[in-house]
Amino acid sequence: MEKVTNVAPESVFLYNPDILNGLDWNAVKNKLSPFITNENPGEDYFLVRPLMIDDYDKGYLQLLSQLTVVGNVSKSDFETQFRKMKETGGYFVTVVEDIRHNKIIGSATLITELKFIHQSGLRGRLEDVVVNNTYRGKQLGKLVVLTVTLLAKKLGSYKMSLDCKDQLIPFYQSLGYNLEQGNSNSMMLRYESKL
Amino acid sequence: MEKVTNVAPESVFLYNPDILNGLDWNAVKNKLSPFITNENPGEDYFLVRPLMIDDYDKGYLQLLSQLTVVGNVSKSDFETQFRKMKETGGYFVTVVEDIRHNKIIGSATLITELKFIHQSGLRGRLEDVVVNNTYRGKQLGKLVVLTVTLLAKKLGSYKMSLDCKDQLIPFYQSLGYNLEQGNSNSMMLRYESKL
Known part of the structure; x- marks a missing residue:
């Protein structure tokens, strides 16, 4: 993670990038071919890291708009929401940057939820998975999903869940x-749309 | 809510009980017969309110154990988790107490999630719905679910979602x-169980 921490102080990350080190990739080794991990994502110009507060300028919202309605979110709105998430905790928005172009090209979010059930356990949820259409065939979808799935495990979650459309089941x-x-x-x- | 705020300072509630006042029950009037609300729950010995830190002694975890595995959670564990939820915010565990017996007999939880999509929107999730078996026929299931559903609306959520078993779909x-x-x-x- 040196290349990350050298360019930006920890405070600009949504969560501490160090917790992405040493995830249990051995547990999912058979799911990737060739084998890649968040620390070795297959191309030296790919960087897997927590969302940063200046990712507004790196096209994070444009990427999300490939997934669903984003609406009119100003840079100030983005920063306000970023700070709220960071203060709240439990928001692990994880992105892939193409550092050649300073562009966010993939993202998946882990949300953790405190429970009383399961011995005051922690539950993980997978949200807002998206990869830029033009980067197909690089296993980036698998990479971001497995990264946050392994992160949820490392944080001690007893389960992880997601909602999806039929065509994504396989x-x-x-x-x-x-x-x-x-x-x-x-x-x-669905309540009346704000948009 | 006077009877609540008279007996306990706000600090012992998981969230501010005042936000349960004035929910938009007109929007769901046709879903209940007879018509009841969180403020008029049908019996004068029913009280709908936020979870309180001393609900450990009122059987809240015993109630949850009708739903799923709770495990060995001490009073201290419960209080620690309660304080974490309160500090984090976004946890709206809402209960029904039978004040004749100082006993929690129903519960539903709203979790709110901050999003970047939908104009930096708020999403609601319904979790851990349970009503004591011996209180059937009082519409308490509907009451707790609608209470938190209307609360999510009041807080500005664009949608509310839940996961459920087949038999609960209707x-x-x-x-x-x-x-x-x-x-x-x-x-x-599911990760390896901690239990």
Whole structure:
């Protein structure tokens, strides 16, 4: 992580980048070919790291807009939300940067939730997974999902869950996620849109 | 809420009980018969309120154990987790107490999540819904779910979601939740149990 910590003080990261070191990649080695990790992401111009407060200028929101509606979020709005997340804790937005172009090209978010059940346990949730269309074939989707999945494990989560569309089921199954029989329904209530 | 604030200072609540006042019950009036609300829960010995730090002694964890594994959580563990949730914010554990017996008989939790998408929006999640078996027929399940659903709306959430077993789908549909076609899958990865 030296190349990260040399260019930016820790305070500009959403979470401490050190916790991305030493994840248990051996546990998922068979899911990647060739084998890559967050510390060795396959190309020397890829960098996997926590979201940074200046990622507004590196196209993070444009990337998210490939996923869903982002709306009109100013740089100041972004920074305010970033600081709220950082203060709250439990938000592990993790990105891949193409450092040749100073551009965010992939992202996945781990949210941790404190529980009373499961011995006052910690639950992980996977949210907002997206990879830039033009970077297909680099396993970056697998890489960001496995990175935050292993991070949730390292933080002591008893489980990790996600909601997804039908066509993404095989992708997540290939990474170890299951549809549990009789218990795999995600239901939604949408309030009037603010947009 | 006078009867609440008279007996306990605000600091012992997980969240400010005042925000449960004036929820938009008109929007869901047709979902309850007879009509009840968190402020008028049908019996004068029912009290709907935020979780309190002494609810360990009122059987909150015994109630949760009707839902899933709770494990060995001491009073000190409970208080530690309660304080962490309170400090973090975004945890709206809401309970029904039978004040005749000083006993927690129902609960539902709203968790709010800060997003960058949807104009730096707020998302709600419904978790850990449980009602004591011996209090059936009082609409307490509907009451706790609708209370936190309306609370999420009041807090400005753009949507609220939940995961559930097959047999609970009709119940949640009756309260306004939907299985969205092609986008209603909840997937899970379980790490080794701590228990």
